[in-house]
Amino acid sequence: MRKIIALTAAAGLLVTLAACSTSAPAGACEPQVASGDSSSTVKATGGFGLEPDAEYPTPIVATNVQASVVSAGDGKTIFEGEYALAQVTLYDGETGDYLTSTSYDPSGAFIVRAGEGAGNLGQALVCSTVGSRVAVTANGSDLYGFAGIAEDALPATATYIIVFDIEDSILGKAYGTDQVPQQGFPSVVTTPDGVPGVTVPSEDPPAGVKIAVLKQADGATVGEGDTIFTHYLRVDWDDPHSDTATKSTWADFGNPETMTLTALDTSTGVGVTPGLLQALVGQKVGSQVLVIVPPAFGFPDGGAPEGVDATSTLVYVIDILGVVK
Numbered sequence: 415m416r417k418i419i420a421l422t423a424a425a426g427l428l429v430t431l432a433a434c435s436t437s438a439p440a441g442a443c444e445p446q447v448a449s450g451d452s453s454s455t456v457k458a459t460g461g462f463g464l465e466p467d468a469e470y471p472t473p474i475v476a477t478n479v480q481a482s483v484v485s486a487g488d489g490k491t492i493f494e495g496e497y498a499l500a501q502v503t504l505y506d507g508e509t510g511d512y513l514t515s516t517s518y519d520p521s522g523a524f525i526v527r528a529g530e531g532a533g534n535l536g537q538a539l540v541c542s543t544v545g546s547r548v549a550v551t552a553n554g555s556d557l558y559g560f561a562g563i564a565e566d567a568l569p570a571t572a573t574y575i576i577v578f579d580i581e582d583s584i585l586g587k588a589y590g591t592d593q594v595p596q597q598g599f600p601s602v603v604t605t606p607d608g609v610p611g612v613t614v615p616s617e618d619p620p621a622g623v624k625i626a627v628l629k630q631a632d633g634a635t636v637g638e639g640d641t642i643f644t645h646y647l648r649v650d651w652d653d654p655h656s657d658t659a660t661k662s663t664w665a666d667f668g669n670p671e672t673m674t675l676t677a678l679d680t681s682t683g684v685g686v687t688p689g690l691l692q693a694l695v696g697q698k699v700g701s702q703v704l705v706i707v708p709p710a711f712g713f714p715d716g717g718a719p720e721g722v723d724a725t726s727t728l729v730y731v732i733d734i735l736g737v738v739k
Contacts, residue, residue: 438589438700439493443541446494446529447550450480452507456549458484458577465518466503466547466577474507476551476573481538487545487580494529494540495586495607497670497735500578502526502561507551507573523581525669526560535560535576544583550576584643584670584736588702590631599626599704600651600729609664610647610702610731612654619651619727623689624706631700634737636675638695643670643735651706651727658721659728670735680717687712690730697734705730 452474458466462485492498502524503515516524528539534556542548554568557576568574587608595601598620601613636642650659663671675695678685686694689707697703708727718724 438496438585440491443491443493445481445541446537447479447481447540449482450478450551452476452551452573453480453482453549456482456484456551456575456577458547458549462487462545462547463501463518463579463581465501465515466579468503468505468549468575468577470505470510470575472508472510474551474573474575476507476553476556479534479538479550479552479556481542481548481550483542484547484549484577487543487547489544489546489580490583492528492539492542492544492580492583493586496528497584497586498526498528498539498542498578498580499523499582499584500526500539500580502579503577505575505577507575513574524561525584526578527586527667527669530667539578539580542578542580544580546578546580548578548580550578552576585700585733586735587645588629588631588700588733588735590627590629590698590701593627593630595628596626599624599706602628602704602731607667608645608733609662612647612649612729612731614649614651614654614729619708620706621708621710623692623708623711625693626704627697627701628704628731629700629702631698631734633699633701633734636694636697636699636734636737638675638691641672641674641738642694642699643738644673644732645670645735646730646732649729650723651729653726654729656721659723659726661719672738678714678717680714689728690732693730694732694734699734699736701734703730703732703734705732 456470458468504513554572555570648661676685689711693705
């Protein structure tokens, strides 16, 4: 029996993105996946953002990932490394049976990294545009890693049809203009993919919150009460190599995480520490911010994540990728 994969918030973030203007990639885009004989046979009618009525000959046999645009949108082009926010429906290519889908709730969408990091399916979305419906045909093995699908969840050689309605997109990393480093702050270097690394000075940490904008962008201004998409790295000033205190949303090209810019509610986990609230309100989407948060402005007693010492000074490198409506 084939296992049915539930496309839910447990496997991806359900969000709606506010539009913004940033210095993100633009211009020509080189697709990573082409249309082919299998994907081009898929017809998916019905309103955009609504569960499609898909028609195709069965069985469909896919020998590689193919992607065909069913209807083209005129929104932003999604470049490699950025994230598509999409409604998704999965069908069995042999029988034509519907298997599972996202909610098609207008308040939310499924987040998929374009390019590497979402199985081979992510490559099919590179150069797609917001507002498009895209039909993808792929083997079970091509879905491994997508929506948390494990290698034993689907037969490797079975064919599947995936219909994406791409509702919006968010940045893959901060694209702001590099700023002059400030003396006394940790130094930060990033890989071409945007993954940061931190070197902490060999001196005592500051007593107050310290904020430095490392990349200044021109996107939407972040306000108190907003929920934002972020990629971030967190380390302990006194023990920056601690496995327990260190957290990186970049690990294995994971999905961004959301931060709600309100005072932290320890009963729900919603909100941020006073230091982060001070640092992030007023920043712009596309910027990268370095924040030093001493314990007086950090997690309250009993509110620190597992492995984090509430008496420690924490260092954050935060990429602001988008604002949730």
